[in-house]
Amino acid sequence: MIDRRLLTHINWPFFGLTILLLAVGVLNLYSASAVRIEGGLSLDSYYQRQMVWGGVGMACMVLVMAFDYRHLRDAAWPIYWTAIAMLVAVYFFGRSISGARRWLDFGLLNVQPSELAKIAILLIGAKLIARQEGHYDWPALGRILGVVVLPALLIFKQPDLGSGLTLFMILGGMLLVKGVSGRILKFLILVVPAVLPFTWFFLHDYQKARIMTFLNPGRDPLGAGYHIIQSQIAIGSGEMWGKGFMEGTQGMLSFLPEKHTDFAFAVLGEEWGFMGAMILLSIFCAFLYQIYLVAVDAKDEFGRYLAVGVFFYFFLQIFINIGMVLGLMPVVGIPLPFISYGGSAAVVNFCLIGLVLNVSMRRFMFKKG
């Protein structure tokens, strides 16, 4: 149970930033839900559903905060295998949406097992890294990377390149923070860029097309390049002060694709301009910095690396999503935390926030046995 003393240690600035992000997200979704039609506006219910999901998420967050995060150290492997089982189940029973088999249908809920896999990797990573003494050498690195291979392959197969790589990147980030030996670092710096081009042959055609289009959006302005071009037009046309709330033509007239999900940031950039976008970026920075502080202050290595893992989880999504919307990265389907519409994402995000708060508020506790 939650100790009363713990409540006084809740990291309110971090929680406040989270709520602020949720509020910005809902406000932005309200605008993104609107479509101008002949003679007026029509509103979809995305923003309402997002608020419901926010509530559900916060409930989960409280649940995650309720017990000592150190219990999760023991639950890491069971969660990992559950995730694997679900990924395999997806392979056989998964629901197919636009050619990708990523969801498990539980009646009311569509669960994306790749999300669970991200949490599992986070836990396993934190657990293994916390145990590690000193920098990583080759055998240790091999052991820990071995953990990620199976879920990653299953996710690649769906196909969901973005989530698969995210697993590697979360774990990779945690490992970098822990520190690898200098030789390994040199090796990675030399070899990874050399190997990268060969992965080209393992990509699906549409993935290749996305990368080609990223390099040159004008190549196919009405097909794959359309997203990038329209998104840049939306953001750019916001100029310094934006067109005003609910006034973005790119969004309102549906030129902007997937404006409530992957491209929600473009709606914000169009309506609130450079100033608005910078404010959101600043909030994200403060948010990430708070996670960093939790990692610094964490009482034990497991807690610290949990926070580091969560940091990378959010960092990657923020960086990849905004980078993609701004045309700095290829288009991969990664949502922007709290800003993009999405139920499972909201729940997972809040669970992770719960984890961080959990670590944060227990930083003064003495070690149990």
Place this chain on the structure above:
Amino acid sequence: MKQYRLDNQRTRQSHLWLVQVLVAGLFCLLSLRLWYLQVYKGEHFARKAQDNRIRRHTVYAPRGLVVDREGRFLAVNEPAYGLAIVRENCSDFKKTLDYVALVSGAPREVLVGDFEKGRKRVRSFEKQILLSNIPFSLLAKIEADAIHWPELQIVVQPRRHYTQSELFSHVIGYVAQANEDELNADPGLQLGDTVGKAGLELIMESRLRGSKGLKEEEVDAAGRCLNERVISSSEAGENFRLSIDLDLQKSAADRLKGQAGAVVVLEPRTGKVLALVSQPGYDSNLFVGGLSDAQWNALVSDPLHPLQNRPIQSAYPPGSVFKLVMAGCGMMNHFVSLSDQVYCTGVFKLGEREFRCWKKGGHGAVDLRKSLVESCDVYYYQLGKRMGIDTISTFTKACGFGAVTGIDLPSERPGLVPDRAWKVRRHGESWQGGDTINMSIGQGMLLTTPLQVARFVAALINGGHLIRPSVLADSEVEIAGQLPMNERTAAFIAETMVQTVELRQGTAWRLKRPGVRIGGKTGTAQVVRLMEKYEKKTTDEIPYKFRDHAWMASFAQQDDDSYVIVAMVEHGGGGGATAGPVVDAVYEHLFPRESQDDLNAVPTRESNPT
């Protein structure tokens, strides 16, 4: 707290600083990119967003109508349909163009070529015309298939229609799709627009065209229109009323049919053109729909040159018609008096060369009056020799020859009045005495257009005004110059023309009709010098291209009405025989004879007077 510090020492062993670097890096990179997109390139993208959402549509302006003197429609507009493509709705141009080629029968390479050429001129989401003037059957096919081809759209484009296509082809000209050069030269033109290419359509293009309107629509990404507003309304082009009378034009053209030639009917006081016929004509409507290569080649390679606007673009030697100018020149420069006589034996000798009169036996004693009425050549050989080329060419130019008349139609030719300097320049030879003799009877290098001849005749009876001819009913009368003759001289020459009609010896006697003062002068212009070879033969036996050109210059006055009529029949043989009847047909329209008796009673003459 001690515990906490201990942990911090372990923290220092790890690379947590990396996390700070990543956050800082992320913030910098993304804000730089935001600044670039929103501030540095903001205006650019704002414009693009505007282009995205606003579609501009052209509202076509009806082209000005052209009517005849009496208000009868000659050039009108009728609705027609074009096929346009909106590239942005297209998933695969090649497939779409294949489909269009298949259903329309248009050659695919041409379609693709035009499409590629045109696409640079069309803004995004604007319609680009693929085919104009598509038939109903094709329209129906495309509409029926519309669901599969959302990028194809039918557009209504007004199309020019000429009610009297061939009869007025050389006056009104035609419109056709603007070509690359015209599009580049005129920013007001869009792909698929038609512009005047010949005749009045060309010269009055800017006034006939009017101005297109602009409509703006706010559309969503699916192209649905949400709002509409008119930016500028279209303005119809100016209407034009011709001075030409449809019936008169028809009567002249009908009589000329089957031959190549020209007829000009002028109002001598105003210079208004009442008829301007060029035969053969062509169907102006063919050009509107776009001419096939075969059709074009047929027009261009036709030996009768239907595209040539003969009254103003073709210059011929005037033949004996020129004697009117020579007589005036002689009188004004005091080389002859009315009583001076020349004896015509039928031959004139200049050194070794012999120049003949058209009348074998000669005219005997000839004074100036008789020389014109009976068109004696020898008289003018002598007069020409006495006056010399310098006097003749100066006077001829002053009569309006060798320069354009300034008629309001395009591509008028000036003809040619040769002089010494010209011959040296052109042929590298000095002027010869024989050249002057030849020119004295309107042969040789002298070239005049039928319109120049008509204007000259008009000046003889309108007080000496060289008037700028006009085909428009409402144009201002413009006097471009003065005939270099005094009133007495002009009146005398006009009177001899009347006698040429009135007297039995006159070469234009066929034109005579009671109650009307009609004057005339025939002309036969040699096409080749080798007349000896064909001398004995009748016109029908001579190959067409070697036959003489036939002229008839004429005027008529009745009460306050007066007309000048000039007919020219290419390779028509003797002037009186072929050009005369054409002029007569026009008079028949203007002053119908009550009976045909006096014409039929006249015996035909043996040889063709010149």
